Amino acid sequence: xxxxxxxxxxxxxxxxxxxxxxxxxxxxxxxxxxxxxxxxxxxxxxxxxxxxxxxxxxxxxxxxxxxxxxxxxxxxxxxxxxxxxxxxxxxxxxxxxxxxxxxxxxxxxxxxxxxxxxxxxxxxxxxxxxxxxxxxxxxxxxxxxxxxxxxxxxxxxxxxxxxxxxxxxxxxxxxxxxxxxxxxxxxxxxxxxxxxxxxxxxxxxxxxxxxxxxxxxxxxxxxxxxxxxxxxxxxxxxxxxxxxxxxxxxxxxxxxxxxxxxxxxxxxxxxxxxxxxxxxxxxxxxxxxxxxxxxxxxxxxxxxxxxxxxxxxxxxxxxxxxxxxxxxxxxxxxxxxxxxxxxxxxxxxxxxxxxxxxxxxxxxxxxxxxxxxxxxxxxxxxxxxxxxxxxxxxxxxxxxxxxxxxxxxxxxxxxxxxxxxxxxxxxxxxxxxxxxxxxxxxxxxxxxxxxxxxxxxxxxxxxxxxxxxxxxxxxxxxxxxxxxxxxxxxxxxxxxxxxxxxxxxxxxxxxxxxxxxxxxxxxxxxxxxxxxxxx
Amino acid sequence: xxxxxxxxxxxxxxxxxxxxxxxxxxxxxxxxxxxxxxxxxxxxxxxxxxxxxxxxxxxxxxxxxxxxxxxxxxxxxxxxxxxxxxxxxxxxxxxxxxxxxxxxxxxxxxxxxxxxxxxxxxxxxxxxxxxxxxxxxxxxxxxxxxxxxxxxxxxxxxxxxxxxxxxxxxxxxxxxxxxxxxxxxxxxxxxxxxxxxxxxxxxxxxxxxxxxxxxxxxxxxxxxxxxxxxxxxxxxxxxxxxxxxxxxxxxxxxxxxxxxxxxxxxxxxxxxxxxxxxxxxxx
Numbered sequence: 156x157x158x159x160x161x162x163x164x165x166x167x168x169x170x171x172x173x174x175x176x177x178x179x180x181x182x183x184x185x186x187x188x189x190x191x192x193x194x195x196x197x198x199x200x201x202x203x204x205x206x207x208x209x210x211x212x213x214x215x216x217x218x219x220x221x222x223x224x225x226x227x228x229x230x231x232x233x234x235x236x237x238x239x240x241x242x243x244x245x246x247x248x249x250x251x252x253x254x255x256x257x258x259x260x261x262x263x264x265x266x267x268x269x270x271x272x273x274x275x276x277x278x279x280x281x282x283x284x285x286x287x288x289x290x291x292x293x294x295x296x297x298x299x300x301x302x303x304x305x306x307x308x309x310x311x312x313x314x315x316x317x318x319x320x321x322x323x324x325x326x327x328x329x330x331x332x333x334x335x336x337x338x339x340x341x342x343x344x345x346x347x348x349x350x351x352x353x354x355x356x357x358x359x360x361x362x363x364x365x366x367x368x369x370x371x372x373x374x375x376x377x378x379x380x381x382x383x384x385x386x387x388x389x390x391x392x393x394x395x396x397x398x399x400x401x402x403x404x405x406x407x408x409x410x411x412x413x414x415x416x417x418x419x420x421x422x423x424x425x426x427x428x429x430x431x432x433x434x435x436x437x438x439x440x441x442x443x444x445x446x447x448x449x450x451x452x453x454x455x456x457x458x459x460x461x462x463x464x465x466x467x468x469x470x471x472x473x474x475x476x477x478x479x480x481x482x483x484x485x486x487x488x489x490x491x492x493x494x495x496x497x498x499x500x501x502x503x504x505x506x507x508x509x510x511x512x513x514x515x516x517x518x519x520x521x522x523x524x525x526x527x528x529x530x531x532x533x534x535x536x537x538x539x540x541x542x543x544x545x546x547x548x549x550x551x552x553x554x555x556x557x558x559x560x561x562x563x564x565x566x567x568x569x570x571x572x573x574x575x576x577x578x579x580x581x582x583x584x585x586x587x588x589x590x591x592x593x594x595x596x597x598x599x600x601x602x603x604x605x606x607x608x609x610x611x612x613x614x615x616x617x618x619x620x621x622x623x624x625x626x627x628x629x630x631x632x633x634x635x636x637x638x639x640x641x642x643x644x645x646x647x648x649x650x651x652x653x654x655x656x657x658x659x660x661x662x663x664x665x666x667x668x669x670x671x672x673x674x675x676x677x678x679x680x681x682x683x684x685x686x687x688x689x690x
Numbered sequence: 691x692x693x694x695x696x697x698x699x700x701x702x703x704x705x706x707x708x709x710x711x712x713x714x715x716x717x718x719x720x721x722x723x724x725x726x727x728x729x730x731x732x733x734x735x736x737x738x739x740x741x742x743x744x745x746x747x748x749x750x751x752x753x754x755x756x757x758x759x760x761x762x763x764x765x766x767x768x769x770x771x772x773x774x775x776x777x778x779x780x781x782x783x784x785x786x787x788x789x790x791x792x793x794x795x796x797x798x799x800x801x802x803x804x805x806x807x808x809x810x811x812x813x814x815x816x817x818x819x820x821x822x823x824x825x826x827x828x829x830x831x832x833x834x835x836x837x838x839x840x841x842x843x844x845x846x847x848x849x850x851x852x853x854x855x856x857x858x859x860x861x862x863x864x865x866x867x868x869x870x871x872x873x874x875x876x877x878x879x880x881x882x883x884x885x886x887x888x889x890x891x892x893x894x895x896x897x898x899x900x901x902x903x904x905x906x907x908x909x910x911x912x913x914x915x916x917x918x919x920x921x922x923x924x925x926x927x928x929x930x931x932x933x934x935x936x937x938x939x940x941x942x943x944x945x946x947x948x949x950x951x952x953x954x955x956x957x958x959x960x961x962x963x964x965x966x967x968x969x970x971x972x973x
Contacts, residue, residue: 585774589748589767
């Protein structure tokens with residue numbers, strides 16, 4: 156019984172109440188009622204989502220854009236897998252650069268074996284593609300030939316007919332007397348009819364051409380499949396080639412190369428004498444500095460989507476932290492002092508509606524003023540040395556984005572905290588007065604705990620706002636992250652990158668959902684009454 | 691003459707702006723001796739809670755003064771423990787936490803172990819040990835009021851001010867808590883001022899009962915001494931002629947005061963001018 160109670164309690168705190176009927180069903184409590192609830196809270200949402208995927212898959216290909224068709228769910232899913240594969244491969248390459256000794260040799264051998272396995276497959280897919288091309292060409296030809304023949308024959312027929320009509324009109328024109336007005340009118344009318352006839356004939360020819368175009372544009376699944384297979388194998392092949400290249404030229408290899416050269420220079424230095432000495436000394440020192448550079452060198456790994464996600468989350472938390480550090484104390488002061496509240500109300504009202512798009516350039520310039528040369532600034536250098544976030548390469552764009560997040564997201568927390576502090580129960584204050592609590596213990600033991608639920612409700616809204624703002628801020632500031640990823644994909648403009656933008660939609664949504672869930676848990680933990688938190 | 695432990699001298703309190711002022715209490719005089727159990731009884735809205743506010747120092751008198759142990763008291767303090775009508779427990783703290791907060795503040799010199807023992811002692815006293823780690827919202831009304839009682843007792847006040855502590859409870863819980871308060875009071879005699887609207891409760895518990903005339907301009911009237919022997923048994927009390935007499939006397943005096951107040955109130959109603967709008971259409 157107590158385990159069941161604990162599970163239910165945990166589910167409640169985590170805001171996962173849709174799992175409640177499942178647990179109750181496992182304990183055999185009112186099975187019919189639980190199944191009804193499972194149907195309502197689990198099956199219905201799943202079905203709705205499936206319906207959404209179906210309709211998406213149905214309507215998406217109907218719209219053609221410059222970047223190809225709007226991607227269907229399966230294309231987006233493939234593209235998500237592609238994004239992940241790219242991430243894994245880049246990580247392997249970065250890892251390969253650091254490998255030494257046996258493990259390096261082993262990986263090199265593995266990569267070479269796989270590459271040799273690939274070669275026949277490359278040939279096969281190329282063959283398949285050629286076959287598919289051939290099939291497509293012949294299929295096209297077989298479809299187009301008859302239409303073309305028809306087109307040509309009708310074109311000829313029309314040309315003949317036109318000529319005949321023209322000749323007839325000319326002959327009639329010659330025969331008409333100067334004063335035969337009726338005949339002249341008739342001729343004019345017939346000439347007009349002749350021109351109209353030509354126009355309709357052209358129209359009918361155009362419809363043939365359209366048919367041919369349509370056949371050309373039609374999907375040819377076999378060929379699309381062959382292209383996909385070929386590009387997948389080509390990508391893997393390219394990756395293996397790069398991996399082998401990295402392994403053959405990794406840090407250890409470079410160092411040992413340089414070392415042998417250095418030894419050579421050193422031996423020739425000690426053998427030499429006179430004016431040559433300085434020349435050799437120069438070679439030695441230059442090689443030594445090369446060696447230092449090689450020892451510090453890293454694989455230039457591009458930011459992949461998972462890295463960018465982590466960087467975005469770090470950025471939003473940095474901004475959120477700054478916002479909380481400002482908003483909570485200011486909110487408490489506002490709640491305690493009507494004078495402060497009155498003084499700050501115009502600022503809150505004025506700055507709250509300002510869009511992140513306006514704040515970002517301002518913060519960008521201000522941060523740039525503090526950090527004119529990022530490469531040499533102590534803050535940037537210091538942050539790059541930190542263990543967990545060093546790899547993120549925190550730069551002024553990151554800081555500006557975080558500050559924009561802070562600026563836009565601090566308002567809900569500030570207002571809610573002020574409200575929570577100001578609306579403290581008078582009875583609780585009376586308790587504090589009877590006990591003669593001092594200012595600070597009154598603040599810490601009575602005022603802050605009683606305002607915590609509202610403060611956390613504010614923090615939850617703030618984090619949600621911050622996450623939305625961040626994507627826009629990154630897009631604008633080119634700070635590595637989800638926003639920049641979308642912007643890069645937009646500028647790339649291929650059908651593959653178009654699908655990756657859809658991947659980002661889901662990634663952003665899922666992370667936003669998780670952030671909200673985390674805040675709900677905190678909110679539940681600090682709330683002392685049983686009031687339910689909205690989902 | 692013995693000195694009163696707490697005393698109100700010609701105290702008046704009103705609320706609202708000058709133009710629309712409501713005098714809640716007018717010329718209130720009260721003297722309560724040490725170890726006395728005084729009950730103040732009045733209709734709802736007659737200013738009972740304001741009276742507790744005055745005694746505790748949470749409300750400042752407009753005129754007159756409050757004396758506590760011979761000195762004028764202007765600020766609230768733990769020497770006058772208040773048990774509020776709506777419990778006023780801090781909802782984010784457990785039963786233990788609520789009592790600990792009060793005890794720690796009033797007895798800062800207790801060691802950790804002593805503090806724990808002290809808090810647990812008072813929780814035991816009100817029979818709440820099983821609920822020690824519960825939060826107020828998990829408790830019934832009667833249990834919450836017991837926590838409030840334990841908190842008030844735990845700061846060892848010289849005077850306990852009970853502001854209708856039992857009025858929100860059902861009859862059975864109420865009787866239970868009445869017995870408990872009397873038991874605790876008899877164990878450790880203290881000065882108690884109990885505000886109530888229940889005549890039976892007042893007669894059962896108090897040494898002296900002072901009716902409060904209905905507001906506005908409420909004031910304390912002549913007090914009734916309760917000569918019933920302690921311990922008083924609620925089961926036989928209903929047949930005790932002295933109890934019945936006292937109860938009837940107090941009830942009648944309250945009813946009379948109420949009727950008088952109503953009469954007074956109707957007299958203060960505005961007299962409407964006897965004029966009508968001129969009917970211009972007839973002219």
